[in-house]
Amino acid sequence: MTMTINKRIISLLFALIFCVTLATPAFAADKVSENDSRIVEMREEIAKLQQEAKEAKKKRQSIESQINDASATAMQIQSEVYALQSEVNAYQSEINALNSQIAAVEQELDETEDAMDNQKHQITATQELLAQRLRAMYMAGNVSTIELIFEADNFENLLNRIELVARIAKHDNQIVKDLKDDIKELEALGEKLEENKVVLQDSKDEIVASQAEVKDAKAKVDSKLSTVESYLSKLNKEDAQLKELEAEASKQEAAYSQAIWKMLNGISEGDGSANLICPVPYSSAYISSPFGGRTINGRSSFHYGMDITMPGADQNDKRIIAAGSGTVLISSNSCSHNYRKYSSCGCNGGYGNYCVIDHGNGVIAYYAHLTKSYVSVGQVVNQGDTIGILGCSGYSTGPHLHFEIRTNLSGARANTAVNPANYIHVP
Ligand SMILES: [Zn+2]
Ligand SMILES: [Zn+2]
Known part of the structure; x- marks a missing residue:
C-alpha cells in the first residue's frame, strides 16, 4: 500500500515535472540581472571599445585635417606643374615652327644648289658646242685656221669668214657670261639662305635652352608633387586603418550590446532552425511581395x-496566428493610421502596429502592419x-501582413533578416 502510494507520488511528480517542462518553452533562455558578472564584464569591454573608438576618431580627425592641408598643397603644386607644362608646350610649338622654317630654307638651299649645278652644266655644254662648231668650221677639208682664212676665194669671203667666227664666238661667250652671272646670283642667294639658316638655328638653340630651363623647373616641381602625393597616400592609409579600427570597435560593441540585451531579456540563441506555419491561417492567403529586391513607385x-495577404483583407477581421510557439518580445498598438498610404506614417519605423515573437533557436519573427496586436511583452x-x-x-500600401524573420540578432538588419519562404509554406 505504502509502495503504491509512493509510486503514485513519484508518477505524479514526474507528470508535474513533465508539465512544467512543457509549459516552459525549451528555447527561453534565463533572464539575468544587470549585476550578473558576465554582463558587468561585457559593459567594461564596451566602455573600453568606446574609449578606443574615441581615441581613433580623434587621431583620425587630426589626420584628416592634415590630409586637407596636404591636398590643398598638392593642388597648388599641380597647378604650377600645369603652368610649367604649358610653357614647355608653347616653347615646343615655337621650336616646331622654327624647325619647319629651317626645313624650308634647307629645301631652298638644295634647290639653289641644283640650279647652280644646272647652270654649270649649261656653261660646259655651251663651251663644248662652241668648240665643236669651231672645230667643224676649221677642220672642214683638213685645213688650219690660217689656211681657212688664206684659202678664202677673195677678201670679202675672208672677211665674211672671220666675221662669222667672231660672231659665233661672241654669241656663245655672251651665253657663258650670262650663265656665270646667274651662278653668281645663285651663289649670293645661297649665302643669304645660309645666313638665314644660321639665324633660325640660333633662335632655335635659344628657345631650346629656354625650354630646357623650364623643363628643369618643372622636374623640380614634379618631384615636390610626388613627395606630397606619397605623404598624402600615407595619410590616407592611416585614415583608412583608423576608420577600420573604429568600425571594428563599433561592431564588437554592437555584438556585446546585443548579447547583453539577449541575456537581460532572456532571448534565445541557436542555429536558426524552427518549425513554423503560415501566420495567415486562410486557404486563400497568398504572397503579395516576396523577400528580396523590389521596386516600389x-x-x-x-x-x-x-x-x-488574402481576399477580404481590408475587412479588419482576418486573424493572424503565431507561426510557432514562443515568447513575445515586443508588442505595440501605437499606430492610428490603419489605412492604405503611399508614404510611411513613421510609426514603429514603418511596421505600424506589430509584435515580435522569439520562436527559439535564435529565430525571431516580426508580425507587422496589424490592425491590432493582441499579445503583450513576456x-x-x-x-x-x-x-x-x-x-x-x-508604411503599407494595402492591407497585408509583413512577416519578417531574423536570426543571429547580433548583426544589422541586412545581415539578420532571412527569407521566410525557407520557414513557412503559404497556400
Ligand atoms: Zn502610423
Ligand atoms: Zn513587407
Whole structure:
C-alpha cells in the first residue's frame, strides 16, 4: 500500500515535472540581472571599445585635417606643374615652327644648289658646242685656221669668214657670261639662305635652352608633387586603418550590446532552425511581395520580409496566428493610421502596429502592419494562437501582413533578416 502510494507520488511528480517542462518553452533562455558578472564584464569591454573608438576618431580627425592641408598643397603644386607644362608646350610649338622654317630654307638651299649645278652644266655644254662648231668650221677639208682664212676665194669671203667666227664666238661667250652671272646670283642667294639658316638655328638653340630651363623647373616641381602625393597616400592609409579600427570597435560593441540585451531579456540563441506555419491561417492567403529586391513607385529597395495577404483583407477581421510557439518580445498598438498610404506614417519605423515573437533557436519573427496586436511583452504563445488582426498600419500600401524573420540578432538588419519562404509554406 505504502509502495503504491509512493509510486503514485513519484508518477505524479514526474507528470508535474513533465508539465512544467512543457509549459516552459525549451528555447527561453534565463533572464539575468544587470549585476550578473558576465554582463558587468561585457559593459567594461564596451566602455573600453568606446574609449578606443574615441581615441581613433580623434587621431583620425587630426589626420584628416592634415590630409586637407596636404591636398590643398598638392593642388597648388599641380597647378604650377600645369603652368610649367604649358610653357614647355608653347616653347615646343615655337621650336616646331622654327624647325619647319629651317626645313624650308634647307629645301631652298638644295634647290639653289641644283640650279647652280644646272647652270654649270649649261656653261660646259655651251663651251663644248662652241668648240665643236669651231672645230667643224676649221677642220672642214683638213685645213688650219690660217689656211681657212688664206684659202678664202677673195677678201670679202675672208672677211665674211672671220666675221662669222667672231660672231659665233661672241654669241656663245655672251651665253657663258650670262650663265656665270646667274651662278653668281645663285651663289649670293645661297649665302643669304645660309645666313638665314644660321639665324633660325640660333633662335632655335635659344628657345631650346629656354625650354630646357623650364623643363628643369618643372622636374623640380614634379618631384615636390610626388613627395606630397606619397605623404598624402600615407595619410590616407592611416585614415583608412583608423576608420577600420573604429568600425571594428563599433561592431564588437554592437555584438556585446546585443548579447547583453539577449541575456537581460532572456532571448534565445541557436542555429536558426524552427518549425513554423503560415501566420495567415486562410486557404486563400497568398504572397503579395516576396523577400528580396523590389521596386516600389520606381524606387528599388530590399524587402526584408514576406508580404502575405488574402481576399477580404481590408475587412479588419482576418486573424493572424503565431507561426510557432514562443515568447513575445515586443508588442505595440501605437499606430492610428490603419489605412492604405503611399508614404510611411513613421510609426514603429514603418511596421505600424506589430509584435515580435522569439520562436527559439535564435529565430525571431516580426508580425507587422496589424490592425491590432493582441499579445503583450513576456507572454508565452503556442503555435496557432491568435496574436492579432491583419491590417494596413505603418508604411503599407494595402492591407497585408509583413512577416519578417531574423536570426543571429547580433548583426544589422541586412545581415539578420532571412527569407521566410525557407520557414513557412503559404497556400
Ligand atoms: Zn502610423
Ligand atoms: Zn513587407
